[in-house]
Amino acid sequence: MPTSTVANLASVEGADGEGLLRRRLRLYRITTALLALVVGLAVVDGLDLVDVYGVDAATVRARGPGGVLLEVEYGAVTRPALATPFRVRVVDPGGFDGPVHLAVTRAWIEVWDENGLYPSPSSETADDRWVVWEFDAPDGDTFELFYDARLEPARQTSKDGAVELRDAQGAVLARVEFTTAVRP
Numbered sequence: 001m002p003t004s005t006v007a008n009l010a011s012v013e014g015a016d017g018e019g020l021l022r023r024r025l026r027l028y029r030i031t032t033a034l035l036a037l038v039v040g041l042a043v044v045d046g047l048d049l050v051d052v053y054g055v056d057a058a059t060v061r062a063r064g065p066g067g068v069l070l071e072v073e074y075g076a077v078t079r080p081a082l083a084t085p086f087r088v089r090v091v092d093p094g095g096f097d098g099p100v101h102l103a104v105t106r107a108w109i110e111v112w113d114e115n116g117l118y119p120s121p122s123s124e125t126a127d128d129r130w131v132v133w134e135f136d137a138p139d140g141d142t143f144e145l146f147y148d149a150r151l152e153p154a155r156q157t158s159k160d161g162a163v164e165l166r167d168a169q170g171a172v173l174a175r176v177e178f179t180t181a182v183r184p
Helices: 005-048
Strands: 058-061 069-078 086-091 100-105 112-118 123-126 128-134 142-151 159-166 172-182
Touching: 058 172, 069 159, 086 100, 128 142
Parallel strands: 069 172
Antiparallel strands: 058 069, 069 086, 086 142, 100 128, 100 159, 112 142, 123 128, 159 172
């Protein structure tokens, strides 16, 4: 800073002009460092090196008998009260000859505030461990489910989950497991 500015501060503030200048310079440096940190973290998050802000999704897949594919997109990282993706896709190369049965771990599904489940199940049951949905067989060889939900605002811990594709008798055809990490 030019000496004339220091002199002006000294004349305005008296002998404490240099103290005021030091305090302002320190505040400037702290503010600049904090802004650089926020921008740097945004760049790191944008490059998907570390999950810093927002919601990040991941996909897990499993194959079952006859080449049936179970694919689940879920929120790998989320924050309380944020909408988080949860989609299930089942592909049966031969087409569906009956209803689609999906089971989701109850402990995982209960941490969400549901806004909607599309399509709606034709029936739903639950026990201590699982919520089981039955959906009418779709036309073609692909079934897709979308669960529109937000993480409960008070939720602060990560949660493990699983989805199973089952047959009409409840036998597991394909299973995927995942963890949704929660950040503040």
